[in-house]
Amino acid sequence: MKNVMKKAWMIAREGAAKFGGSTKMYLTEALRQAWANSRTPKVETAAEKIARAKAMSQDDFDALIDSKIKMIETGLKERITNYARGDKWIWGYINDLVQSGIALMRKERIISLDKAAFMAVDACY
Numbered sequence: 662m663k664n665v666m667k668k669a670w671m672i673a674r675e676g677a678a679k680f681g682g683s684t685k686m687y688l689t690e691a692l693r694q695a696w697a698n699s700r701t702p703k704v705e706t707a708a709e710k711i712a713r714a715k716a717m718s719q720d721d722f723d724a725l726i727d728s729k730i731k732m733i734e735t736g737l738k739e740r741i742t743n744y745a746r747g748d749k750w751i752w753g754y755i756n757d758l759v760q761s762g763i764a765l766m767r768k769e770r771i772i773s774l775d776k777a778a779f780m781a782v783d784a785c786y
Contacts, residue, residue, distance in 0.1 A: 669695035714772045722770055726763065733774065737762045740778035751785070758782060 669691040676687035705713075714722060726733065737759045745751040751758070762774075762781035771777045 665692075665695045665699050668698065710772055714770050717770075723767060726767055730763070733763060733766070734759055736774040737778050737781070740774055741782055744778060744782045751782070754785070758785070 669688065670684070672691035672694055673684045673687040676682075676691065677684045680687075714725075717725070738755060741751070741755060741758050741762070758778075758781045761784065762777040765771060765780050766777045769780075771780075
């Protein structure tokens with residue numbers, strides 16, 4: 662609660678500085694905003710995820726991939742089969758394509774399964 666009040670006063674001061682008037686004039690709305698911000702969980706956007714992945718060291722990124730390897734393999738298999746629905750020959754190479762997709766994810770620091778699957782299938786053609 663103390664943090665909400667501090668944030669509310671900060672928002673009220675910013676409002677007063679930007680639009681004029683006293684800080685107390687803005688306090689009611691600032692409290693609403695601060696309270697809403699404290700209750701809303703922070704959702705990481707795709708751009709933030711990509712920036713975080715690019716900022717990681719290669720060892721940390723590899724550890725992240727390794728921790729989610731089963732989910733990644735399953736996701737890549739689904740996406741590769743969707744991309745190559747009409748090509749029956751691809752079924753014989755699905756495991757190789759999945760490994761190629763994982764290697765691309767590590768090398769290019771790709772966090773999108775769709776992009777990794779597309780690049781793996783595209784490399785075959």
